[in-house]
Amino acid sequence: MALTLYHIAPSRSSIVRWMLEEIGEPYDLHVLSMGREENRAPAYLAVNPMGKVPALVHDGVVITEVAAICCYLADAFPQAGLGVPIGDPRRGPYLKWLFFSSGCIEPAVMDRAFPRAAAPPRGALGYGDFDTVMDVVAAAVTPGPYLLGDTFTAADIVVGAQLRWAMLFKLIPQRPEFLDYVGRLDARPALQRVTRMDHELGKGQAG
Numbered sequence: 001m002a003l004t005l006y007h008i009a010p011s012r013s014s015i016v017r018w019m020l021e022e023i024g025e026p027y028d029l030h031v032l033s034m035g036r037e038e039n040r041a042p043a044y045l046a047v048n049p050m051g052k053v054p055a056l057v058h059d060g061v062v063i064t065e066v067a068a069i070c071c072y073l074a075d076a077f078p079q080a081g082l083g084v085p086i087g088d089p090r091r092g093p094y095l096k097w098l099f100f101s102s103g104c105i106e107p108a109v110m111d112r113a114f115p116r117a118a119a120p121p122r123g124a125l126g127y128g129d130f131d132t133v134m135d136v137v138a139a140a141v142t143p144g145p146y147l148l149g150d151t152f153t154a155a156d157i158v159v160g161a162q163l164r165w166a167m168l169f170k171l172i173p174q175r176p177e178f179l180d181y182v183g184r185l186d187a188r189p190a191l192q193r194v195t196r197m198d199h200e201l202g203k204g205q206a207g
């Protein structure tokens with residue numbers, strides 16, 4: 001089974017790299033430089049017309065969007081135990097958190113980082129408002145250890161990576177619930193490997 005990750009280090013594609021490291025299957029990296037705009041070059045636009053990373057190619061099939069890729073990989077490699085199978089009652093909450101990450105957490109954080117001239121009404125925003133999103137996530141990771149309780153899944157990789165990154169850049173409050181949760185994720189060898197490898201890779205990139 002051939003897996004290729006189109007990657008910029010570090011970036012959202014690091015989340016998929018973490019997922020791949022958790023799975024433990026071999027994969028190829030195709031590293032792009034944002035500084036040289038390689039993600040906007042025709043060769044890459046043929047892979048992802050959005051010009052964004054990550055993109056994953058699995059046996060010739062292209063998958064994009066972080067949450068979709070992680071969900072796909074969890075299903076494609078069930079032996080890694082990072083998904084929740086159809087028929088399991090935890091499948092609903094599992095999918096909820098994967099979709100919540102891209103549908104609510106990310107837009108809430110980004111709208112706060114780059115505020116609009118006029119704030120749209122709460123009812124018009126899919127995520128409602130920033131504080132509610134933060135409260136909902138804080139409650140979901142408490143007492144933990146993971147979103148689904150004792151089972152670590154792809155949803156923790158996606159949601160956890162967002163919280164980790166957003167706290168690093170001070171885009172969300174350093175709530176004790178988030179710090180505890182991210183601390184548990186930071187102890188995972190696969191995340192430590194990716195952080196180290198992406199740091200090295202990032203140093204070697206022109207941009």
Ligand SMILES: N[C@@H](CCC(=O)N[C@@H](CS)C(=O)NCC(=O)O)C(=O)O
Pocket residue numbers: 008011012013034039051052053054064065066067102
């Ligand atoms: N919705 C996308 C967002 C991907 C994204 O924004 N990636 C950034 C890197 S963190 C990117 O490729 N930026 C380059 C650009 O937009 O030119 C996903 O979840 O995969």
